[in-house]
Amino acid sequence: MRSYYFDDLPGDQPLPHDSTRPVSEETLTALGVLYTRVPVDAEGRWEDRVNDIATERAYCNHDVMSISKExxxxxxxxxxxMFYEEHLHEDEEIIYILEGSGFFDVREHATDAWVRMHLEAGDMMVLPAGIYHRFTLDMGNKTRTMRLFKDEPKKAHPRGGEADVNPSRVEYLKSFPGITSVA
Incomplete structure (x- = not known):
């Protein structure tokens, strides 16, 4: 996984949009985004590791999405x-790339800048409840992704209005030092 600030220049969403300003794993952790590498292997050891992580985090559901033009x-x-529309979820979400690659963008709370993460097969990311994010394929134009959930998948809430005061968003923002309430 490689992470950096999105360059905000015009261009197709699957282009890298690399500002050449890297974002460290520590910065991602401060945003509540966790990353781990679980190599996909033919022997299926990855399944045991993913199941262990799901058990550790009290996840009981998952789905697998294959996304390609074909x-x-x-x-x-x-x-x-739809995936590229900025949104949040009310629950934590784990994303594990089984095949292909794509970009997950998350909003950096302090600056409102996009942080772009390029994930490939074997990359796993945990997004906290209440973080604004979006997804797009990269130029490879395909991915097979497992999403893990604590319960059933919940609907996405587009940014603005009700999402800005959604309890999961409010709790997410309170996790940052100095924030005690959200107006």
Missing amino acids: GLGDEFEATMK
């Missing part, structure tokens, strides 16, 4: 647009 056909553009 696989989604006419729904591809609409699906990619």
Whole structure:
């Protein structure tokens, strides 16, 4: 996994948009984003490790999404647009890349800048509840991703309005020093 600040320049969303300003794993951890590497192997040892992580974090559900133009056909553009819309979830979410690669962007709370993470097969990321984020494929244009959930997947809340005062967002913001309430 490689992480850096998004350059905010015009261009297709699957382009790297690399500002050349790296973001450290410590910065990601401060945002509540956790990263680990679980290499995908033919022997299936990755499954045992993912199951161990799911048990440690009290996850009981998962799904596997295969995203490609070939696989989604006419729904591809609409699906990619939906995933790229800035949103939050009310629960923590684990993402594990089984095949292919893509970009997850998260909002840095203090600056509102996008932090872009390029994930490839074997990369696992934990997003905290209440963090604004989005996803897009990279130029490889395909991925197979496992998402793990504590319960059933909950709907995404687009940024703004009700999402800004959603209890999961409020709790996320309170995790930062000096923030005691959200207006």
